Amino acid sequence: MEGNIFSNTEFYYTDPKNITGSEIILEDEESNHLVKVMRHSVNDFIFVTNGEGKVYKSKLIKIEKRFSLLEKIETYSQKEKFPNITFYLPLLKSADRFEFSLEKCIELGITNFKLFIAEKSYKNKINIIRLEKISVAAMKQSLQAIKPRINFIKDLKISDTSLNIIFDQNAENKLSESLGTILEKKNINLIFGPEGGLTTTEIEKLKNTYNVYLTKNRLRAETAIVSAASIISVSN
């Protein structure tokens, strides 16, 4: 299934636990958005995703104060585009720029994120609830059915055997040109630096690294993140 089958609709999200047999319940904000904002009424057809790759074409049956009841009509499946890719995002000085880059990555099909406090990060706290909201909104808005996995890991520690992609302005290899080879790997981590970049200590701790550059222009931290996501996105 390709996103553009639904290009003129909107998606709603509900936790899988709210789906039993042919019954779907939309809670609180989702139900409110459905009825109050989008002004849907009983018998309207609605697309609901469970965030686990399923999209249900369903019919609005009942509207209650705090929830809406829908009935499944048809089920579609959506594959995760980049299950083998994880974006390691450092906390950035500007929450806006950080949230913007996360939102854009999700719209572009990235689903796995590890947030870390880089040695040069100016911040050490995030509002994970807010980030979860942004990510679900971005998933729905881009008509995708995989709820992004966002983990806050504090320090940049990677023990697994993934290929660790590091962005280095002076690298010999260009991400866009190495992408074919990179994407064949089983697990790929793209590790981005904060405003001041990653420190040598942080980089030395990483094994199995591969340095790439995006463009010869010097890019802001969040621009590098969105640009990398764009380049990966079109490869699928």
Next chain:
Amino acid sequence: MEGNIFSNTEFYYTDPKNITGSEIILEDEESNHLVKVMRHSVNDFIFVTNGEGKVYKSKLIKIEKRFSLLEKIETYSQKEKFPNITFYLPLLKSADRFEFSLEKCIELGITNFKLFIAEKSYKNKINIIRLEKISVAAMKQSLQAIKPRINFIKDLKISDTSLNIIFDQNAENKLSESLGTILEKKNINLIFGPEGGLTTTEIEKLKNTYNVYLTKNRLRAETAIVSAASIISVSN
């Protein structure tokens, strides 16, 4: 010259009229940033661009209240990356998202912009002074020497013989795959839609059009803009 020669420095901008012979004058904010923020002092080496492709390695000679005097030491030339490409950006509902997309395009090397009020734009005014500031800051930040040309053209009217690229989720051709052929053209306009997209009336008015899609995900207006800029950027 490639941006990364300067990767550990910062750029300053001055209007060409402030450069006479070997003398360079930085005015007001630029001078203030140089002295008060970056705390440079006499005899420091500074990189100044005239926004017309020149970068001057220069020496700080004199610091006055409202300006600084520098002396040219060496001159570098930077080529415009995409002189044949113009981004047509519709005014977006959110000024933040609009400014963000413009800033990112500039960091990624796009230099020609025409801003228009799309039929579905929620806004009809822009703060051109603010956009000029953002664009000069983005040029300097990404170590580029071409001051972006930003024109506000009100309606989407294109009389010239350029190739007009339109973004259409259901297009057969993918921008990233058609790029080689597209970039051979003399003049290329990339025409983006606002939140609600371009209307058929707007599209029918355009001649010599070529429809492309970026990815099958439905992208927000500003995401499509930044994503297209990223894809073009790495082609250079």
